[in-house]
Amino acid sequence: MAGFKELPEHQLRSQSDGQLIAYLRSARQAGRLDAMKPAVGLLVFGYWDSLLNRARLKLSYADAEDVAAEAAASAIASAFDGRSVGEFRSWLHTILARRIADYYEARKRRVKSTTLPSEHEGDEEVWGRDPAAPFEGEALPALECLARAYDELEDDRHRQVIDRYVYGPQSAGEVAEVVDGMSEANVHQIGSRFQSRVRELLGEGAE
Numbered sequence: 001m002a003g004f005k006e007l008p009e010h011q012l013r014s015q016s017d018g019q020l021i022a023y024l025r026s027a028r029q030a031g032r033l034d035a036m037k038p039a040v041g042l043l044v045f046g047y048w049d050s051l052l053n054r055a056r057l058k059l060s061y062a063d064a065e066d067v068a069a070e071a072a073a074s075a076i077a078s079a080f081d082g083r084s085v086g087e088f089r090s091w092l093h094t095i096l097a098r099r100i101a102d103y104y105e106a107r108k109r110r111v112k113s114t115t116l117p118s119e120h121e122g123d124e125e126v127w128g129r130d131p132a133a134p135f136e137g138e139a140l141p142a143l144e145c146l147a148r149a150y151d152e153l154e155d156d157r158h159r160q161v162i163d164r165y166v167y168g169p170q171s172a173g174e175v176a177e178v179v180d181g182m183s184e185a186n187v188h189q190i191g192s193r194f195q196s197r198v199r200e201l202l203g204e205g206a207e
Helices: 017-029 033-046 048-056 061-077 085-114 142-151 156-166 172-178 184-206
Strands: none
Touching (some): 033 048, 033 184, 048 061, 048 085, 061 085, 061 142, 061 184, 142 184, 156 184, 172 184
8 A cells, every 4th residue: 555654663763652553554554564563562662651550550569560561562462453542542451451350360270279169168269169170271371472482483583583673672674684694574574473473372362
């Protein structure tokens, strides 16, 4: 689609939230999902303090930081398709709420797996029936999905791309200059495949 112009990251950093949202819409309409990643990352981490403070309302300070990081990772691995800053904030906080729910569900399962209700009748912290078989549908936290997708990479150069481009501050062009045999297009492709794999793993965990 004509009209979309990919911006280098140093120019994206100077954009307002509204301008970044407009950039994301333009990139999506042009089919340039790979170009959306830096803008989504800037938006997500621009709201880091808000995410962390909201997480601290529900969790201990130590756990809040981990869960907020999982929410940020989920958002970066996802694709925002809204039209306004307000929609973005709502989307981001919805992801955080899901990660907090995952945290409490995992803790609940840990309690159930180590304590049988029949052994502690009347204990308000233990409820339900004695399990007949182990639970096999635990959702993978976002960070675990990221780690699994990373471990599946067999080429060390691909890991360098993920380290520098997906996780790091470098642009695709900068990474192509320092990783042997990589073009800018290769970097975009590897980053896009990695994010698709993370989304696939997140989807599997949610089933």
